[in-house]
Amino acid sequence: MNRRDFNKLFAATAAAAVPARGFAFSPAAKEVAVGVQLTGTASWEMQTILDKRLDVHNGIALDLIDVANKQAGHVALLSGEADLILSDYIWVASLRAAGEPITCVPHSLAVGGLMVPANSAIGAVTDLPGKTIGIAGGPVDKSWIALQAYYAQQTGETLADKVDAKFGAPPLINELLANGEVDASLNFWHFNARAKAAGNSELISVAEMMTGMGITNQPPLLAWVFLEETADKNEDALTGFFDASFEAKALLASDDAIWESLREQMRAADDDALFQTLRDDYRSGIIPGYSDEMIDAAATAFEIMAEYGGPELVGDSPVMDPGTFWAGYRT
Incomplete structure (x- = not known):
């Protein structure tokens, strides 16, 4: 599915919930190009942002780019096609150790x-x-x-x-x-x-x-990843996106009706047990906020990953670069 078709798909489902809006946005809205997998769990949050007009509320316009997998997302980000993608903070830290100006904001505590x-x-x-x-x-x-x-x-x-x-x-x-x-x-x-x-x-x-292993605060493995250059040029747009993201998380954590509207997208339309398990496990990984304690936990987990995974996993440094998580945003 190409980028235009992906946006049309989300536009259609969002329009069904908010007929007057469709996918139009105010000329003053700041566009944010977000690379996500159409079939991935992050699309549930993107759909919630659109259905509840959280993008409009926060002065942004989502340009959703369908990426086939994690590697395709990395290419979309580093080539400049996407402003943001989802990846893990360990990848971000490994690139920073190699001199790449890349950073992130936590997205999810969900783990396997x-x-x-x-x-x-x-x-x-x-x-x-x-x-x-x-x-x-x-x-x-x-x-x-x-x-x-x-x-x-x-x-x-x-x-x-x-x-x-x-x-x-x-x-x-x-x-x-x-x-x-x-x-x-x-x-x-x-x-x-x-x-x-x-x-x-x-x-x-x-x-x-x-x-x-002694890490009492769960580290946020998944994060919204972006280039520092994007933060320098479009800080307001990024802030608007992260505000919308955390507002959507709060709704997904508390509103069962939202989940009913996502059942088909979750591929659980006719399976109550699967639907409830996906919903409940997703909720258990929702980040309530972005704190320094969370970042400290990520740094400790990184050192464990470095000890047992080595440079092939974490790159050239056994410690997490302090700029791995963006200091420009906190909840």
Whole structure:
């Protein structure tokens, strides 16, 4: 789907909720080009912004760019096609360590976790040796690194030497779990929600792993990422977007009716169990605000990622660059 069609799709659904508005915006509105996946969970927030006119309220006009995946989002940002994309703060810190003027604002606390079948004999991470684990992504997937770090702190041993790790795309990992081809899986939160709705259970979340390693404030893995140049030139537009984003988060956290309007977009129109699991798990990851304590937690988590993931994950520095999170915005 191209950029024009993507905006038309959101315009149509927004217009259904607010007929008088359509997708038009005031000439005074500041345009913000946002790269998001049409089928991704961030589109739920974008739809809420449009349906509730939070863009208009905050003096911005959303130009939504459909990106196929995380890598395509990175290209859209670095090429200047998008002002903002969603990515993880560890990527931002790794680029800053290489001298790239890039920064971010937290978006979500939602993380993945370790899933097991309902009848699994695995009752704790210490039961994993000798088992096969399906992992969404590759050897430096952040959930996999977090699990290895947690296991090492629990046992003093190296988990990667004790399990058979199978890497693949998120849908494939869920399929392997469903078919009994893996004993456990590590996947992104929304794929885990689908696995839960199918009868599997989460043994431990990445958030619980972090807590077990002494990080009491959950770090915001996902963030809105942008170039410092954009912040310098369009600070008002960025501020308007972040205000709209946090207002949408507050509505999604409290208003069940909004979720009903998103059911089809969530691909859960006819599945109540899946719909409720997706909604509730999304809500558990909503960031209520943007605080210095949150950034401190991210810095501590980064050091753990650096220790167990190495330069391939975090880049040239084992500590998070202090400019990773933009100081120009707080809630």
